[in-house]
Amino acid sequence: MLTYFRGATARHHHFMAVAISLAQATLFSKPSILLHRKAINGFSFSIPFSSSSAQKIQTHKWRQPVVSVLELGGVKVGRDGVMEGVRVFFPGDWETSGMDGTSYAAEDLKKCLEGNVEMRWIDTYFPFTNPSFELEIYFQEKWLEVLGCGVTEQEILQKSGKTGNVARAFGLGLEPLAMVLFGIPDIRLFWSTDERFTSQYPPCYKDMSFWINESFTENNLCEVVRGVAGDLVEEVQLINNFTNKKRMTSQCYRIAYRSMERSLTDSEINELQWNVREQVQSKLKVVLRLDF
Structure with missing residues (x-):
């Protein structure tokens, strides 16, 4: 299942909101992609905790380019203007597996995102997940990065009042994939005001x-x-x-x-x-x- 989502104004939902500042960074984006540095003023994703501990999410304002995310493997990423790239685990989820919580979440994350294509996992760094990974697929004789993910830092969960839990998160932008599928040479063209949708200026x-x-x-x-x-x-x-x-x-x-x-x-x-x-x-x- 694929759901295309464009964030505009978030409605109020009963989820625990975890706010992450993205003034100088973009969610799970490899630097070589070079998303617009000032494109996103702020970002909030929601962890689906029980309604008894939920808090209402405030309205969020967005600036171009609009963030695009997907729904994969039954995991809801976009819903009515709220980004949900997170799944939370409880001790009972991993204790019977013989693994620690972090290993269990990382394994579940990879199983959710892997598909029937030639692919590889790359260890990387993101400021709010540890461990962190990038997923690359082999396309047209080269490796193409398609998403970033990882096990959510405990500090984020603790600030949300969730101790003893483990969570995993991922983010997937449609723009890099659209660049490949439609031969778009530069990601900045997605929010360019030039109607010709091309650049006549050399690098x-x-x-x-x-x-x-x-x-x-x-x-x-x-x-x-x-x-x-x-x-x-x-x-x-x-x-x-x-x-x-x-x-x-x-x-x-x-x-x-x-x-x-x-x-x-x-x-x-x-x-x-x-x-x-x-x-x-x-x-x-x-x-x-x-x-x-």
């Missing part, structure tokens, strides 16, 4: 290489890049990775800058890239190498 590429530390993640890098360049960033792609004899790891990322509305000047891009380098070095504590 500008800048490379940045640095020695990483143990705390470095690609998610954090892309957040820093988007924080500096905003909508002008089209893609952040890892193009080189190696470890030397001293077990120091260097990575090189290629950043594609492009506007959907105008040509970017060399001086503008150079200034952006310089600011990106400064912020990456300052916030991520990496050691910069060469800038191409």
Whole structure:
């Protein structure tokens, strides 16, 4: 079953609302997809607890692009303007299985989302799930990320008054799939006001290489890049990775800058890239190498 949902104004329902701020991040989105950084002002998903502990959800305001989610495997993701990508488990659910709650929830999550296609699970990081995973499918001779998911952090449940429970959540955007199915080259075109639905302006590429530390993640890098360049960033792609004899790891990322509305000047891009380098070095504590 597939249900297409566009969030507009949430009606009041008897669910426990768990609010997560998305001012600088997007729900379960891989950074290379580069969803509009300022697209979503806030997000609330609902955990279907018993009605006795329910609280009414306040009306939510949305800004473009509108979030799209699905219903898969009997799990309700969109309902009357309320996002429900969460399932909650109780001790009785996993105690008879011989597994701990986290393992049980993770296994149930994967069983729910797996299908009869060539696929693989990738361990990743999301700020409100642990462990966290990305699901990739093999399509047209390459791996395509289709969703992010994980076991909900206990802190979120505890703040909702649910101790001793375990929950799992996933988020799936339709836009990346529509890009593949309909040959749309850039996700930003979904909310572009250009009626031609295409860009006549070429991208500008800048490379940045640095020695990483143990705390470095690609998610954090892309957040820093988007924080500096905003909508002008089209893609952040890892193009080189190696470890030397001293077990120091260097990575090189290629950043594609492009506007959907105008040509970017060399001086503008150079200034952006310089600011990106400064912020990456300052916030991520990496050691910069060469800038191409």
